[in-house]
Amino acid sequence: MDRSAPAASGCPFHGVAPNGCPVSADAAGFDAFSGPYQLDPAEALRWSREREPVFFSPRLGYWVVTRYEDVKAVFRNAAAFSPAIALEKVTPTSEAANAILRRYDYGMNRTLVNEDEPAHMERRRALLHSFLPAELAHHEPMVRRLTREYVDRFVGRGEVDLVDEMLWEIPLTVALHFLGVPEEDMDTLRAYSIAHTVNTWGRPSPEEQLKVAEAVGKFWQYAGRVLEKMRANPAGHGWMEYAIRRQKEMPEVITDSYLHSMMMAGIVAAHETTANATANALLILLRDREAWDAICADPSLIPNAAEECLRLSGSIVAWRRLALEDVQVGGVAIPKGSKLLIVMTSANHDGRHFENPDELDIYRDNTTEHLSFGYGSHQCMGKNLARMEMRIFLEELTRRLPHMELVPDQVLDYLPNTSFRGPHHLRVRWDPSLNPERRDPALLDRRADFAVGAPAREAVARHLRVAALRPEAEGVLGLVLEDPRGRDLPRWTPGAHIDVVVGGYERKYSLCGDPEDRRRLRIAVRREAMGRGGSAHIHDAVREGDILRVRGPKNHFRLDEGAARYLLVAGGIGITPVIAMADRLKRLGKDYAIHYAGRARPAMALLERLERDHGARLHLYPADEGRRLDIQALVVAAPGDAQVYACGPDRMLAALERTMAADPGRLHVEHFAAAGTHLEPSVELPFEVELRDSGLTLQVPADRTLLQTLHAAGIDVPSDCGEGLCGSCEVQVLAGEVDHRDKVLGAAERAGQDRMMACCSRACGRKIVLAL
Structure with a gap:
């Protein structure tokens, strides 16, 4: 466990964790039910992501996991981490509350979210059909019809609470339709759903536990009554009716108790998460007017914008697992029998995986890598239904009320619990006289076509202007890119690249400018005589003022800033990511050296800037001057703890890999291209x-x-x-x-x-x- 950072003031450690490690002051002070975590869970756990990514919380009695790779690793490892406690009450109920539940014969047991293998996969496979994209597409007309009807009710009023009058009821109606449950008792079901959340993930007082138990018990009985009605005639198209039919084929897999539990859990899972996720998304977008205006102007951006909002503030904050064996997470020993709170919202804000992780970027092209739907075999089956609803809600509101804004100074209330998050109310206002449908009634007939599933990466790109072109060396052209409207560009870190889409080509280029410059992105493009035409097109056809489509920034060659010494090695145009790393290390006051090999000085890009800014730390190897980079001698002479970052031709990187084969953990490389990766259907085998x-x-x-x-x-x-x-x-x-x-x-x-x-x-x- 990393204890390198100073502890909070006072006693540095507060007790001992189950693995024998001391509990830090930050860990001891963590409270999942009040304060910062309830206001902004990702921000509240920033200290953990930075200093103590896996910690034991004495107040909660759980190990808390906060970094992206660690959260993902827990989800992936079903053999070591059981979902059995996913629906276990975080706060044990009193005997009086348990007595109430027994009076209702409450027997919530196994569902798709809390069952171990192999039973989980048997049931998941048996019930998967209704969640396939082709099946979910049948629900789209109903979602569109409901959304139109609900917006019709308030579009002329000028102010509305979106949660009360749209975002709760439509997902609940869709959920009931999907399950095959009659659309009745909406208000009662909403109260039941909230009670179920509090009962499972909240910390109700003893008095509240009694009220919650009554509501949960009635919810259980309601689910049972509906299920019995369905059994009499299970010919409908709902998922539960489909499950009843499958039960006749697989009675040992789909049991009565399982169906009863799934009926109750399904009503909650299929609507509450979508309602909260959409409210969170609207709150984010209406606070960022540029993003809101962008999706109003271009509905094709809505799928990616919705996904980015799920990353920033999904409705499911955290999930739980039980360690089935002694295991390590993020280098921390977790004893068998330990309970884990894996915080997906924190993981989604991990800068080790997402560039500028705390900023809304509706053009982000890896936003679908968020963990808001979980990951692995227990990933949310209903994710694509939720995506469909969110997109249609956003499309209808942006088309009909683009001038909508948040009511100022409203207080946002959230239900205190560990795992679910969405505002109870969300008030918005607008001037009805400016409603665009008054001037153009035909806009009501327009609609965007959103494919079911995750948004396609190819569909999203920001448009940047070529602000300047300048030669950086023989055969190397530098491009300066800026937003056409003068807006800030995303932050990026050394090693990051962008994908440039121009002239039918798409190529990746490392960023080589200043990460602190929010107005410009800089790349350098070498004309490749043996390439596939992308670099030649940029050299020959791109002019100042042209608009290019750009994806990113993204970083798969990230600089670890925690080392003491660095060896930076570049060959040819591989200097582009390396110079950004060198600039950063200089700013941090680190010990580093740059070794840069090229054909000849005139052909070595960015040389003037390197000599000016890095002086004696720069070592040049122009081949035409008889200076050759001796990889083996370089590695042998370098300090044994130096981290080696290299980008360049394959032969240079291969030599580094051979030389450092005994210590590969210190070597970090990025290749120019991957030869032989493109399909040749005539020679491939199925x-x-x-x-x-x-x-x-x-x-x-x-x-x-x-x-x-x-x-x-x-x-x-x-x-x-x-x-x-x-x-x-x-x-x-x-x-x-x-x-x-x-x-x-x-x-x-x-x-x-x-x-x-x-x-x-x-x-x-x-x-x-x-x-x-």
């Missing part, structure tokens, strides 16, 4: 992929990648470069031999045959088995 966690078997044809096949089946696998360069699409291999074509895995990792990059690598044989 293969079969079994998704062990999903219970699916898919066919990967010769003309499609594994990643394309997974996405077509609705399997959310993160991806970025599509060329095997970034590692974001890595999947775990359980069986089968891999034809590795990436530039991410080292020789030892490839030999292990336990992982592959889905965007480019394929099976050597006829079948491969993945942990998906």
